[in-house]
Amino acid sequence: MNKLDLDYQNLLKDILENGTKKQTRNGEVISVFGRQIRHKMSDGFPLLTTKKLHWNSIVTELLWFLNGRTDLRWLLERGNTIWVGDAYKQYSTYVTEEWNMGGINELFEDGLLIEVEESFDYECESRQINYRKLTKEEFIDKIKTDDEFAEKYGELGPIYGKQWRSWEQNSVAPWGGLAINYIDQIANLINNLKTNPDDRGMIVSAWNVGELDQMVLRPCHNFFQVYTRELTARERIALKSNGSTRLYDSIKEENYLTINADDEIHKVCDEYNIPTRAISLMWNQRSVDTPLGLPFNIASYGLLLEIIAKIVNMVPDELIGNLGDTHIYVNQIDGVREQLTRESYPLPTLRINTEFWPTQTQECGVGEFTNNIDFLIKEMRIEDFQIENYQSHPAIKIPLSN
Numbered sequence: 001m002n003k004l005d006l007d008y009q010n011l012l013k014d015i016l017e018n019g020t021k022k023q024t025r026n027g028e029v030i031s032v033f034g035r036q037i038r039h040k041m042s043d044g045f046p047l048l049t050t051k052k053l054h055w056n057s058i059v060t061e062l063l064w065f066l067n068g069r070t071d072l073r074w075l076l077e078r079g080n081t082i083w084v085g086d087a088y089k090q091y092s093t094y095v096t097e098e099w100n101m102g103g104i105n106e107l108f109e110d111g112l113l114i115e116v117e118e119s120f121d122y123e124c125e126s127r128q129i130n131y132r133k134l135t136k137e138e139f140i141d142k143i144k145t146d147d148e149f150a151e152k153y154g155e156l157g158p159i160y161g162k163q164w165r166s167w168e169q170n171s172v173a174p175w176g177g178l179a180i181n182y183i184d185q186i187a188n189l190i191n192n193l194k195t196n197p198d199d200r201g202m203i204v205s206a207w208n209v210g211e212l213d214q215m216v217l218r219p220c221h222n223f224f225q226v227y228t229r230e231l232t233a234r235e236r237i238a239l240k241s242n243g244s245t246r247l248y249d250s251i252k253e254e255n256y257l258t259i260n261a262d263d264e265i266h267k268v269c270d271e272y273n274i275p276t277r278a279i280s281l282m283w284n285q286r287s288v289d290t291p292l293g294l295p296f297n298i299a300s301y302g303l304l305l306e307i308i309a310k311i312v313n314m315v316p317d318e319l320i321g322n323l324g325d326t327h328i329y330v331n332q333i334d335g336v337r338e339q340l341t342r343e344s345y346p347l348p349t350l351r352i353n354t355e356f357w358p359t360q361t362q363e364c365g366v367g368e369f370t371n372n373i374d375f376l377i378k379e380m381r382i383e384d385f386q387i388e389n390y391q392s393h394p395a396i397k398i399p400l401s402n
Contacts, residue, residue: 004039005050005344008295011035012336015290015328022327026401031327037298041316044347046302048295049392050339057082058299059385066186066307066377068165072154073143078382081140082296083156085402086216088136091153095133104131111142111149157215163206165374187373189226193312197228197277221297224283224304228314231278233262236269239315278317281305288326291336292398297321303350303385310352311376335398348390353383 019030039046047053060080067074072087095112107113113131134142143154158168166182185204192199207222231239270276283301288294302319309316328336358376 001344002049002347003043004037004046004298004347005048007037007039008048008298009050009340011037011294011326012290012328012340015326016333016336019328021330028330029327030330030333031325033325035323035326037294037319037321037323039298039302039319041302041305041319045299045306045350045387046319047299047348047387047390047392049345049347049390050342051295052392052395053295053299054395055299055387055390056080056382058296058303059382061296062300062303062307063377063380063382065160065164066304066380068161070156070159070161071150072156073150076140076144083216084136084140085400087143087154087156088139089402090156090216091139092133094153107131111146112153114138156217158208158211159215159217160206160219163208163211163219164204167205167208168211184373186377190308190311190373193226193228193279193308193314202226220287220289220293221283221285221301224281224301226279226281226305226308228277228279229317231276231315233265233269235278235315236274236276237265239274240269240272273313275313275315277314279305279309279312279314280316280318280320281308282320282322284322284324286324288323289401290326290328291332291339292400294321294323306350306352307380310354329399329401331399331401335396338396339393342393345391345393346389349388351386351388353386356381357384 014035015030015032019032022029022031047055056078057080060075060078061082064075064080072083075081075083091112095107098107099113104113108115108131112134114134116130116132139153143150164185165187167185169181169183171179171181189202189204192202203223203225205223206219212218266276281301281304283297285294285297288297298319298321301321302316305316305319308314357379358372
């Protein structure tokens with residue numbers, strides 16, 4: 001059994017055995033607090049194998065974040081329905097509140113209600129009209145086809161993409177008025193990795209306290225941090241030799257009297273553009289739907305680590321998840337018990353095609369650098385990220401509690 005699946009299954013057992021029952025806004029849970037998942041990226045790409053995961057959804061959601069988008073239509077056009085439940089709940093709550101306040105006609109005129117003819121009174125020659133809310137399927141279709149509706153009801157607020165790419169900063173302008181600046185945290189992170197890779201503040205946050213009430217859902221994974229270290233000569237030569245250290249050992253043996261043999265090895269590696277650093281990523285998650293959300297979060301941050309490493313020419317090292325309120329919904333327990341019976345397969349590998357990625361991320365002015373990163377991200381395609389040798393058990397139908 002691979003270690004990641006084993007650690008994940010042990011976490012599920014931990015919750016079932018040691019968790020506290022709680023009643024939450026969206027259902028009863030069994031919950032523990034303060035757990036951690038660690039994975040060495042050299043062991044394989046962190047896509048769990050004890051149940052099949054939908055790779056397209058993982059990739060599209062991450063690209064949606066990186067592009068700074070917060071609109072549901074972009075996801076739906078790419079076959080991703082992850083955020084439909086939250087958007088539909090927002091629509092449904094709004095309609096219910098307006099309906100209760102007597103705004104039925106306005107709701108109908110705005111296309112938020114469907115007219116239903118209940119009966120016809122032949123004596124009065126009139127019909128009794130009732131209304132109903134859109135079904136989830138009708139809501140999805142309207143988001144896809146109605147621009148005005150999509151703009152109003154398919155917008156999820158200033159969630160991850162907005163905070164990652166355009167965090168709003170208010171300041172007093174020189175003329176005394178209010179100036180609004182937008183901080184691109186992803187561009188800043190890439191720039192720091194290229195210019196100051198030992199910086200201890202390489203953090204990207206989605207937890208903007210001033211905008212939480214405008215979000216359809218407060219960020220569950222609220223920030224991540226990256227850390228880099230220099231690779232040893234042994235590690236670098238192994239990269240050139242497909243993981244083998246025999247070349248390093250033979251060079252050291254031939255040059256055992258040479259004090260700076262490692263320096264010579266580094267020079268050779270530099271000629272071949274072998275990465276000089278390893279990069280790790282640690283994310284913090286305040287709320288963890290362990291059976292349904294966590295497998296996606298692990299794979300998503302693993303993919304983000306691989307993308308960042310590719311951009312800055314570093315080696316993905318360790319992926320770490322710090323988990324706050326870590327829970328299983330009571331209606332998910334049957335699916336959890338099924339997954340606990342399964343033996344894992346070897347982890348798959350990830351192949352990233354950068355053939356069509358622009359190489360315009362060199363050091364430059366802040367504004368120009370930000371534009372280059374934005375251009376690079378916009379050129380990324382779903383098909384650039386291919387999972388190879390993925391063998392897994394079948395998917396498990398596990399309820400989502402919005």
